[in-house]
Amino acid sequence: MTTIGIIYPDHAAEDEYPTAANRLGVRLPVVHIYGTDLHAVPELLDLGSPEKLAKGVSQLLAAVEAEAVGPVDAVMWACTSGSFVYGHEGVLRQADQLAEVAGVPAASTSQSFVAAVTALDLKRVAVAASYPEAVAALFTDFLTASGIEVVARGSAGINTAAEVGSLEGAQVLELALRNDHPAAEALLIPDTAMHTLDVLTAIEDRLGKPVLTANQVTIWHGLRLVGSSVTSERLGELFTRV
Known part of the structure; x- marks a missing residue:
């Protein structure tokens, strides 16, 4: 089964991932990294820092390994503001760093929108x-x-x-x-x-x-990164057209 690992900041709407996983027939394991949950630039820069994302990758890989159900196929940084706050080039660097640490394709929610x-x-x-x-x-x-x-x-x-x-x-x-x-x-x-x-x-x-x-495009892009074309009538036009 396709597995897209989700690194999610703090707690808010992470329950959307198991909901989508059930609708799509995929695995979307979620781990959390923490900071303050303020929508303010200094806090967002800290939240999306290489150190915190690397810690998230470590948690994610350990959690999936413990379940012994197969490897992670891709990793998504499920945070829009914690990526676009770095600017266009910074978003690309952030994803490259994430992929290097994870050893699989990786991207952020900001990239998923594009x-x-x-x-x-x-x-x-x-x-x-x-x-x-x-x-x-x-x-x-x-x-x-x-x-x-x-x-x-x-x-x-x-x-x-x-x-x-x-x-x-x-x-x-x-x-x-x-x-x-x-x-x-x-x-x-x-x-x-x-x-x-x-x-x-x-x-x-x-x-x-x-x-x-945000959560919709994150899931969609993570699946497309690994070549999955799974669709759903319950996740918006994006999941029916492409």
Whole structure:
């Protein structure tokens, strides 16, 4: 069975990974690294540091080995802000370092958004961010540097991942609807702390366009890194089209 190891920061919406694993028939083991859960640049730089990610890899490989069910096929750093805060080139270095330590393909959630937008052949997107405005701006800077046009950006101004993780489905839906734009070909919701999988198809139905969310694209990209083309009708248009 395909195994994509997930390194996840602190605790918020990590329960989306076993949910997705059951829907897809894959393994998505999760380990945690810790810092403060503030959406602030110094804290995010610390959270995504090479030292912390290397520790996460060590925990992940040990956990999978203890289960004796086969090796990890790829590793994903399931954190958008803890990757894009390093800038476009920094995101690439971070993933290269992660892959070197893990010995398997690796990437981050930030890279997963770019890969998903590219695979869907999209050019213009809107962003519905949970972050404070200054952090949300760094995400759109990263997208722009990756060749993606951001036609609108909304920020909920939420300071901690714990608060984001407590949002109900109706609140996530409202955030999405409030921050879409008619010129956008897709809506991006970039926080792995947010529970989105159970409202994803409802948002797409309301907007009439693909919706890409952090945990969704992380799982999708991890699987595509190892050549898996598993699909699902319950994980958004991304998992049915490409």
